[in-house]
Amino acid sequence: MKDKTIDYVLRSTWQLVTRMYNEEAHKFESTMAMGFTLLSIDPENGSPSTTLGPRMGMEATSLSRLLKNLEGRGLIYRTPNPDDGRGVIIRLTPEGKEKRDISREVVLRFNDTIRNHVSESDLKGFYNVAETIQGLISERKIYQDQNKD
Amino acid sequence: MKDKTIDYVLRSTWQLVTRMYNEEAHKFESTMAMGFTLLSIDPENGSPSTTLGPRMGMEATSLSRLLKNLEGRGLIYRTPNPDDGRGVIIRLTPEGKEKRDISREVVLRFNDTIRNHVSESDLKGFYNVAETIQGLISERKIYQDQNKD
Numbered sequence: 219m220k221d222k223t224i225d226y227v228l229r230s231t232w233q234l235v236t237r238m239y240n241e242e243a244h245k246f247e248s249t250m251a252m253g254f255t256l257l258s259i260d261p262e263n264g265s266p267s268t269t270l271g272p273r274m275g276m277e278a279t280s281l282s283r284l285l286k287n288l289e290g291r292g293l294i295y296r297t298p299n300p301d302d303g304r305g306v307i308i309r310l311t312p313e314g315k316e317k318r319d320i321s322r323e324v325v326l327r328f329n330d331t332i333r334n335h336v337s338e339s340d341l342k343g344f345y346n347v348a349e350t351i352q353g354l355i356s357e358r359k360i361y362q363d364q365n366k367d
Numbered sequence: 368m369k370d371k372t373i374d375y376v377l378r379s380t381w382q383l384v385t386r387m388y389n390e391e392a393h394k395f396e397s398t399m400a401m402g403f404t405l406l407s408i409d410p411e412n413g414s415p416s417t418t419l420g421p422r423m424g425m426e427a428t429s430l431s432r433l434l435k436n437l438e439g440r441g442l443i444y445r446t447p448n449p450d451d452g453r454g455v456i457i458r459l460t461p462e463g464k465e466k467r468d469i470s471r472e473v474v475l476r477f478n479d480t481i482r483n484h485v486s487e488s489d490l491k492g493f494y495n496v497a498e499t500i501q502g503l504i505s506e507r508k509i510y511q512d513q514n515k516d
Binding site: 219220223224225227228229230231232233234235237238239242275324325326327328329331332333335336337339340341342343344345346347348349350351352354355356359360361 | 368369372373374376377378379380381382383384386387388391424473474475476477478480481482484485486488489490491492493494495496497498499500501503504505508509510
């Protein structure tokens with residue numbers, strides 16, 4: 219793997235995780251995207267719909283389709299947002315909370331298994347490299363002409 | 368970042384890289400997917416179309432749409448595969464080779480910049496964790512019931 223570029227390693231690893239999560243979600247007649255959406259909703263107080271897209275790194279139209287799907291399955295419902303006259307709070311139904319717990323277990327199982335198979339220092343390196351990538355991209359330091367934007 | 372799950376870090380980092388690559392590709396009226404496709408094609412001998420999908424982790428229908436697009440732009444062309452009567456070899460036109468070189472520079476610039484900002488041991492940790500993730504997923508060792516499949 220050492221001869222692969224960093225972006226290739228990121229992409230191929232994330233693709234494998236995606237496929238695995240979708241396989242797991244399929245057992246519960248769900249998808250990875252649905253599981254991540256449920257996980258992004260506060261199980262007690264619900265979450266303003268406007269906070270979900272940014273939190274999930276998702277376009278508004280994709281999110282809206284997902285929410286409609288989850289609503290159709292009886293996993294979420296909408297209430298007015300008292301702090302925002304035109305906004306809505308997305309809340310989990312009891313069945314939505316159950317499905318959220320399943321998603322949470324699937325995610326924790328993955329993360330715990332990986333943590334148990336890597337050294338503390340390798341994990342630190344993984345987080346440091348990811349943090350560096352995110353920092354350099356956010357500060358637009360990768361491509362020279364990015365500074366001119 | 369340390370309080371984030373491993374899968375969250377993978378996903379959010381890859382999402383940022385995707386957005387950055389698409390921004391760069393946009394400057395050349397291209398997309399990240401088109402750039403990766405050009406990079407997957409051997410510039411001298413071309414590549415059998417059947418090898419591109421797996422190499423890029425892409426479904427056949429998405430790849431077929433991409434290739435049609437690249438062909439329409441005059442960046443690739445198809446010749447019969449001498450080793451496979453029904454197969455085709457995807458080859459780069461001179462302009463396709465030029466665009467491939469640009470993609471290559473964009474990818475190298477990203478990777479070199481990151482390498483220059485992380486320690487050797489952190490980078491080793493990053494690769495080790497990614498390799499562990501890929502290994503555990505490929506051997507279906509994350510979820511117990513995966514063994515029963």
